[in-house]
Amino acid sequence: YQLDHFVIPGHYKDDVESILIPHGLIVDRIAKLAQMIASEYDNERIVVCCVLKGGHQFFSDLVTYMKKALNKQGKAVPMTLDFIRAKSYDNDRSTGNVQISMSEEELQELKGKNLLLVEDIIDTGKTMKKLLELLANYEPKSVKVASLLLKKTPKSCGYVPDYVGFAVPDLFVVGYCLDYNDIFRDLDHICAISEVGKIKYENN
Ligand code: 5GP
Ligand code: MG
Ligand code: MG
DSSP: OOGGGSOOOGGGTTTEEEEEEOHHHHHHHHHHHHHHHHTTOOSSOEEEEEEETTTHHHHHHHHHHHTTOBOTTSOBOOEEEEEEEEEEEETTEEEEEEEEEOOHHHHHTTTTOEEEEEEEEESSSHHHHHHHHHHHTTOOSEEEEEEEEEEOOTTOOSOOOSEEEEEEOSSOEEBTTBOBTTBSTTOSSEEEEOHHHHHHTOOO
């Protein structure tokens, strides 16, 4: 999409290369995903767990639509909202070691629950694989993953989430809460970062 057809904050004008997914399209897709997800659950409560920080805006919009959606029995879906932090990136490279922060007490409460993890993007898939391995130790009843984006990349470890909003090309994308060193979360559209942007906000 052409950059000047959409509102981009002035402070990011030179820092994005192109708009891959405009905000309106993201929200429409999430409305549909919410209906699909809800329709696959029974009357049991779902623990909808946001993978921070990148998953925050997707989580927020997804929950908004899931509140209006109906389950298999045509009823509203009872949800508990939870948060977990997973950190693996420095600049635009996966560091390979994934830091996960949730208290032991909170993790133990997941036993027997239907867990829905809400993530921003699956790239190599290593972060999610690691997170799923960790969570399996706490014996949830079921675990599903909704990722807004799935990157088409040869570096993929083969992991595919249960629900995907959009496939994206093998570029570093920012916006809609996806960051580059914590920058660009305040951009509504999903964009490809520019070389200028990469250099400007590089972590040294
Ligand atoms: P993976 O372990 O699948 O390689 O990477 C997963 C995490 O890395 C994502 O949750 C996200 O935080 C970050 N990540 C991977 N690719 C991108 C990208 O293109 N843009 C941004 N902003 N983060 C990414
Ligand atoms: Mg993430
Ligand atoms: Mg990040």
